[in-house]
Amino acid sequence: xxxxxxxxxxxxxxxxxxxxxxxxxGDEGYGAMGERMATLAQQQPGFLGIESARDAxxxxxxxxxxxxxxxxxxxxxxxxxxxxxxxGIQSWYQHYETRVAKVERAYSLK
Amino acid sequence: xxxxxxxxxxxxxxxxxxxxxxxxxGDEGYGAMGERMATLAQQQPGFLGIESARDAxxxxxxxxxxxxxxxxxxxxxxxxxxxxxxxGIQSWYQHYETRVAKVERAYSLK
Numbered sequence: 001x002x003x004x005x006x007x008x009x010x011x012x013x014x015x016x017x018x019x020x021x022x023x024x025x026g027d028e029g030y031g032a033m034g035e036r037m038a039t040l041a042q043q044q045p046g047f048l049g050i051e052s053a054r055d056a057x058x059x060x061x062x063x064x065x066x067x068x069x070x071x072x073x074x075x076x077x078x079x080x081x082x083x084x085x086x087x088g089i090q091s092w093y094q095h096y097e098t099r100v101a102k103v104e105r106a107y108s109l110k
Numbered sequence: 111x112x113x114x115x116x117x118x119x120x121x122x123x124x125x126x127x128x129x130x131x132x133x134x135x136g137d138e139g140y141g142a143m144g145e146r147m148a149t150l151a152q153q154q155p156g157f158l159g160i161e162s163a164r165d166a167x168x169x170x171x172x173x174x175x176x177x178x179x180x181x182x183x184x185x186x187x188x189x190x191x192x193x194x195x196x197x198g199i200q201s202w203y204q205h206y207e208t209r210v211a212k213v214e215r216a217y218s219l220k
Contacts, residue, residue, distance in 0.1 A: 020161050022113055051130050053170045055164060059113075097216065101214060104210055106207065107208050
């Protein structure tokens with residue numbers, strides 16, 4: 001059975017948004033909003049996949065994959081996503097870093 | 111105080127190696143080798159930083175950052191790292207995916 005934590009991606013090139021974050025303590029609606037954002041992202045043009053992991057101490061990395069930069073910009077400015085971003089800045093994250101990158105090659109465990 | 115889980119990086123462009131993996135159960139020397147590889151990676155030419163998170167259920171993402179692709183290739187072929195990669199394939203990982211990407215822009219929580 002396929003491991004659903006891994007994104008199923010086409011051959012490169014495509015784009016990655018690497019989002020590293022440290023959560024604040026407590027949920028404060030984060031879990032529900034995270035699920036809603038994951039569902040919404042998957043409905044956006046150019047979305048290819050998403051992978052996410054978070055340590056027990058609240059440091060996490062989420063990488064979303066997109067066909068092109070225009071799709072990334074459109075998602076960044078999506079109205080409902082913007083509200084989530086604002087709440088993230090205000091409540092959920094002590095700190096975060098976002099890096100937008102072009103994936104040039106990929107390989108996996110044979 | 112700075113949160114050491116976040117890499118301190120220069121302005122883009124630079125390169126990222128996104129390594130997603132699912133661990134097998136048990137340590138089997140993984141913890142010690144992981145620490146050794148992190149130390150060794152930091153000594154390599156072109157190394158910029160590393161960020162890593164793993165879920166309680168064994169899915170993890172590690173992103174290492176490098177000045178250029180030549181540095182990434184050199185590290186991939188480093189003798190001690192190759193032994194670790196072999197052991198990873200044989201023992202530590204159920205599955206993994208590696209993606210090499212050029213970071214074009216970056217922003218952070220203000």
